[in-house]
Amino acid sequence: MSIFVYKARNKRGQLVEGAVEAASEEVVANLLNDKALTIINIEKRDTLGLHRYRLTFLRSVKSKQLVVFFRQFSVMVQANLPIIKSLRILIKQTENKRLKEAIVGITGEIEGGARLSDAMANYPEIFSDFFVNLIKSGETSGRLAEVMEYIAEQQEKDYELQSQIKGAMIYPAFILSGLVIVAFVVMTFVIPQITGILLDSGVTLPLTTRILIGTSDFLRNWWWQMILVAVALIVISSIGLNTRRGKFFIDRLELKIPIFGPIFKDIYVVRITRSFHTLLKGGVPVAQSLVVVKQVVGNQVYENILAETIRQVDEGNSIVDSLIDKKEMPIMVSQMISVGEESGSLERVLEELSKFYSREIDNYVRNLSVLIEPVIMVFLGVAVGVFVAAVIMPMWQLSASF
Numbered sequence: 001m002s003i004f005v006y007k008a009r010n011k012r013g014q015l016v017e018g019a020v021e022a023a024s025e026e027v028v029a030n031l032l033n034d035k036a037l038t039i040i041n042i043e044k045r046d047t048l049g050l051h052r053y054r055l056t057f058l059r060s061v062k063s064k065q066l067v068v069f070f071r072q073f074s075v076m077v078q079a080n081l082p083i084i085k086s087l088r089i090l091i092k093q094t095e096n097k098r099l100k101e102a103i104v105g106i107t108g109e110i111e112g113g114a115r116l117s118d119a120m121a122n123y124p125e126i127f128s129d130f131f132v133n134l135i136k137s138g139e140t141s142g143r144l145a146e147v148m149e150y151i152a153e154q155q156e157k158d159y160e161l162q163s164q165i166k167g168a169m170i171y172p173a174f175i176l177s178g179l180v181i182v183a184f185v186v187m188t189f190v191i192p193q194i195t196g197i198l199l200d201s202g203v204t205l206p207l208t209t210r211i212l213i214g215t216s217d218f219l220r221n222w223w224w225q226m227i228l229v230a231v232a233l234i235v236i237s238s239i240g241l242n243t244r245r246g247k248f249f250i251d252r253l254e255l256k257i258p259i260f261g262p263i264f265k266d267i268y269v270v271r272i273t274r275s276f277h278t279l280l281k282g283g284v285p286v287a288q289s290l291v292v293v294k295q296v297v298g299n300q301v302y303e304n305i306l307a308e309t310i311r312q313v314d315e316g317n318s319i320v321d322s323l324i325d326k327k328e329m330p331i332m333v334s335q336m337i338s339v340g341e342e343s344g345s346l347e348r349v350l351e352e353l354s355k356f357y358s359r360e361i362d363n364y365v366r367n368l369s370v371l372i373e374p375v376i377m378v379f380l381g382v383a384v385g386v387f388v389a390a391v392i393m394p395m396w397q398l399s400a401s402f
Contacts (some may be wrong), residue, residue, distance in 0.1 A: 004028045004044055008037035010112045011268045015040075018105030035112040061126050062098045063162060067155045069099065074148035084110055102126050115139055130275060130296045137283040143166055147282045154278050161270065161358065165263070168372075175376050177381070184219070186387070191216035208390040216397050248300040255301060255328060263364055268302050269333060270357045277350035286346075302401055319346075330357075 076086035089109040102123040109119040117136035138147030145298040240246035279289035294306035309321040320338040340349030
């Protein structure tokens with residue numbers, strides 16, 4: 001697949017510009033002709049070397065930028081501004097080059113007669129099926145403004161959750177990174193200065209001192225092999241993660257990590273229930289909603305569970321039939337969904353579940369943040385104590401022998 005940039009004119013003679021990913025220039029031409037656009041120029045972008053890297057990098061659109069985009073878009077749509085005018089305003093306000101390029105392309109396609117949902121579907125790396133299906137349901141039901149507002153609200157909640165978790169991890173990551181750097185400097189520069197004195201003294205060295213000296217020697221003599229091994233492991237891991245089996249292994253391991261495993265489980269439960277609720281509220285049918293939720297959940301363990309759920313629903317069974325025996329899915333979720341199906345209030349039940357597990361994550365992260373600081377202090381104290389015992393005690397024995 002290559003990137004093609006095009007210029008064309010719609011039926012009203014207005015200039016339309018955009019970029020699409022396609023197998024050939026002929027495919028792009030057919031696509032533009034289907035949209036009743038008169039082609040001016042189609043240019044293939046180089047997809048090799050540095051230019052390919054730059055295009056790939058530009059595809060990165062952060063969650064915060066999507067939050068701002070949907071919030072601003074929803075405000076303008078609710079104010080009854082025409083969609084094309086709203087998009088032109090967003091083009092001027094958007095700083096991310098990839099997102100701006102996508103908005104330009106979407107605007108051009110809408111001017112050519114396409115629907116907003118169909119135009120967004122041409123940029124799946126930015127606008128997932130989750131967004132496309134919701135917007136399509138809003139267009140069909142005549143509730144586009146309401147759906148846009150709801151998308152903005154849900155995106156803000158997702159972003160707040162991500163920011164909360166990242167914020168809780170910054171402090172321990174900073175402390176541990178600093179500890180690793182200090183330990184490396186001590187092992188490679190400080191310990192070698194002391195080693196010669198201790199070995200020449202003839203004093204019997206404690207076990208901790210011998211371990212410290214051995215570790216220092218290993219780091220100084222084999223540091224480049226360690227770098228090669230680390231690079232090789234990163235490359236092998238990257239290749240493995242691109243396979244379905246490798247991703248499944250990592251996704252399952254993620255749920256079993258001590259302390260953090262329960263947080264990840266709750267995050268995926270929130271993602272499933274919130275996405276499912278949002279789609280149902282937007283008017284998307286249950287079966288189609290489950291397919292979209294499966295695509296956006298982001299963990300193959302839960303993707304497999306949802307695939308089984310979709311199969312059960314297609315066969316006319318209840319949603320809860322495939323969830324009741326899954327240990328990755330809390331029993332409360334299964335029971336509440338069962339109640340929601342029986343009472344006809346599934347949408348409300350999903351909303352309450354997403355709120356409950358969001359609060360659970362909030363409490364867990366808050367408690368973890370409070371607990372993690374003293375744990376790190378104890379760890380640092382033990383590390384300093386071991387270092388003192390390994391270095392100072394032999395020096396004290398040496399001075400006492402004179």
